[in-house]
Amino acid sequence: MIGKQKPVVLFVRQNLEALIEVRYTGIKKWAGKRFTKFVYAFAAVFRRHAMLVTVGEEMFQVLAPDFNSSRYISDAIVPxxxxxxxxxxxxxxxxxxxxxxxxxxxxxxxxxxxxxxxxxxxxxxxxxxxxxxxxxxxxxxxxxxxxxxxxxxxxxxxxxxxxxxxxxxxxxxxxxxxxxxxxxxxxxxxxxxxxxxxxxxxxxxxxxxxxxxxxxxxxxxxxxxxxxxxxxxxxxxxxxxxxxxxxxxxxxKNSLEFWSEEFFQFVKNHFN
CATH class of the missing domain: 3.40.50.2000 (Glycogen Phosphorylase B;)
Incomplete structure (x- = not known):
């Protein structure tokens, strides 16, 4: 995420704050949420260069405004x-x-x-x-x-x-x-x-x-x-x-073949 000349992808699988809310208590919950906010804020600094990829729309709607190149995909692995x-x-x-x-x-x-x-x-x-x-x-x-x-x-x-x-x-x-x-x-x-x-x-x-x-x-x-x-x-x-x-x-529109092609086209268009 540091090098501006290298391809950078921020891959977000789910709402980490919501996960931390359920899984942890006390200081672990507090620290986890603070760290998550820090990671998202840090990543946004590189919005001109990074590709944001989220699994599903929930976090796409939250984070996409901070990135110039963003796409949500589906977690499809069945041929x-x-x-x-x-x-x-x-x-x-x-x-x-x-x-x-x-x-x-x-x-x-x-x-x-x-x-x-x-x-x-x-x-x-x-x-x-x-x-x-x-x-x-x-x-x-x-x-x-x-x-x-x-x-x-x-x-x-x-x-x-x-x-x-x-x-x-x-x-x-x-x-x-x-x-x-x-x-x-x-x-x-x-x-x-x-x-x-x-x-x-x-x-x-x-x-x-x-x-x-x-x-x-x-x-x-x-x-x-x-x-x-x-x-x-x-x-x-x-x-x-x-x-x-x-x-x-x-x-x-959710098979392995479909989303593999969607992701390929997203990366291809980003570099074009």
Whole structure:
């Protein structure tokens, strides 16, 4: 970032201040927020030379005015060849819910586990949790306390590839219970595999998805809303099919090939 003659890219993945607000307390929270502000202010000094690239629109809207060359992109890593067609209905039987991500405090996993308990009071549902992180022990403890261990499958880390793709293909709804997000990879993975989404309305997700069209939005910290939305999607096959279809259509402009070309053209135009 120092050399003015060298290409400089400021890559911003998510709202760090929002992440710090959820993850830390006390002096760590204060120091983290101050440092984040410093980094953004320092980077703005080089606005005539730097290329700002953000994942999603949230931080693009915040930072773009300070840079002459800026672009937001989507975190797309699924090639077109792996995409599945839209779903017309969910698979019959037990409702299969899927969580994919780091097991960290900002992901709101306890809310999702409580929601699963509520769902099973009205219907039969199972939750598969893919990922590792510092919140795993807390999540496993809560599952035992709620006596729903037979309803939850902790898969641990699953690498990007066929095993992860199979998980998307074999589940009915992707559940996002986060308190803070940028624009996570799981959005485009959901598009690729046309799996309807229930998500909290936070961060870049709030700008990227549309309630009733590509997801059902709920408020963060509300397990009852997560449960109600999942049950609604399970019962309303027209809505389920609509969301799946719209996600599948959006994948055409969110594939690995599409965004690789967009980023290439952005860098090319910057130097021209």
């Amino acid at each position: 077109k060849a792996f995409a599945l067609p839209a779903r017309k209905k969910r698979t019959p039987g037990v409702l299969k819910l899927l969580f994919v991500g780091r097991l960290e405090p900002e992901k709101g996993l306890p809310d999702l586990i409580h929601a699963l308990k509520l769902i099973n009071e009205k219907d039969q549902a199972q939750l598969t949790i893919i990922g590792e992180g510092i919140s795993k022990i807390e999540a496993e403890t809560l599952v035992r306390e709620l006596e729903i261990g037979h309803k939850v499958d902790f898969k641990g880390y699953v690498a990007f590839g066929e095993q992860l793709f199979d998980a998307y293909a074999s589940h009915d709804i992707l559940m996002i219970s986060s308190y803070s997000e940028g624009l996570p990879k799981i959005i485009n993975e959901s598009r690729a595999f046309a799996i309807p989404i229930v998500s909290t309305k936070v961060g870049g997700i709030a700008n990227e998805l549309k309630d009733g069209e590509t997801c059902l939005f709920v408020n963060p910290g509300m397990p009852d809303q997560l449960a109600e939305a999942a049950l609604r999607l399970s019962a309303d096959m027209d809505l389920y099919a609509l969301i799946s279809k719209n996600l599948s259509l959006e994948f055409q």
